[in-house]
Amino acid sequence: EAGVAQSPRYKIIEKRQSVAFWCNPISGHATLYWYQQILGQGPKLLIQFQNNGVVDDSQLPKDRFSAERLKGVDSTLKIQPAKLEDSAVYLCASSLVGGRIDGYTFGSGTRLTVV
Amino acid sequence: AQTVTQSQPEMSVQEAETVTLSCTYDTSESDYYLFWYKQPPSRQMILVIRQEAYKQQNATENRFSVNFQKAAKSFSLKISDSQLGDAAMYFCAYLDPFGGTSYGKLTFGQGTILTVHP
Numbered sequence: 001e002a003g004v005a006q007s008p009r010y011k012i013i014e015k016r017q018s019v020a021f022w023c024n025p026i027s028g029h030a031t032l033y034w035y036q037q038i039l040g041q042g043p044k045l046l047i048q049f050q051n052n053g054v055v056d057d058s059q060l061p062k063d064r065f066s067a068e069r070l071k072g073v074d075s076t077l078k079i080q081p082a083k084l085e086d087s088a089v090y091l092c093a094s095s096l097v098g099g100r101i102d103g104y105t106f107g108s109g110t111r112l113t114v115v
Numbered sequence: 116a117q118t119v120t121q122s123q124p125e126m127s128v129q130e131a132e133t134v135t136l137s138c139t140y141d142t143s144e145s146d147y148y149l150f151w152y153k154q155p156p157s158r159q160m161i162l163v164i165r166q167e168a169y170k171q172q173n174a175t176e177n178r179f180s181v182n183f184q185k186a187a188k189s190f191s192l193k194i195s196d197s198q199l200g201d202a203a204m205y206f207c208a209y210l211d212p213f214g215g216t217s218y219g220k221l222t223f224g225q226g227t228i229l230t231v232h233p
Contacts, residue, residue, distance in 0.1 A: 031218060042119075042206055042223035043160075055218045089158055095219060103150045103210070104221055106160035 006107035018080035025094030035091040121224035128197045136192045138207030148210040151192045155203040202231045
């Protein structure tokens with residue numbers, strides 16, 4: 001079974017620029033998550049999709065972050081404009097049924113550096 | 116809101132020895148799931164072990180086992196016969212039950228860096 005695919009692996013941008021991350025979950029996984037992991041900390045949930053609908057975006061900074069899930073499969077996370085404090089690893093994960101069976105399956109993440 | 120606390124920022128162990136990583140959590144739910152994840156420098160989050168709250172028996176996976184104390188809301192990970200490849204950041208995580216208004220949110224602790232000395 002193919003894993004969760006994410007791209008790009010690394011991205012360096014200047015503050016106030018925009019950036020987008022892409023995620024392709026495991027086939028058949030209805031639930032998709034985006035997490036932000038600041039260096040030395042645990043991941044923090046940004047947004048959770050169930051199929052193509054948002055079920056939790058309470059910690060998403062909506063003034064600069066946006067996300068969508070196309071046709072209930074791929075997802076993109078966008079930051080516009082970026083701030084220095086957005087430097088982090090952005091992890092995408094997916095699960096079959098809310099993670100009960102096997103937890104989540106994570107991608108390798110995108111390391112964003114804002115300079 | 117559920118919280119997960121890992122009170123040991125760093126731990127070290129000699130190769131072939133045993134080490135225990137601590138985790139406590141706070142919840143008002145009775146049915147939930149707990150996980151330990153390993154994150155090596157490659158950033159890939161790897162599932163180590165899972166525990167269903169309704170099961171009293173502690174989960175084991177080869178050299179990895181947990182001590183689940185539901186009343187105390189404690190969930191520690193024991194690594195036996197430590198190997199150099201076990202060196203990584205370890206995260207304890209709590210999963211909301213799926214159902215009602217919950218779609219399975221995973222909340223992580225702050226992590227424990229494990230160093231294995233040869």
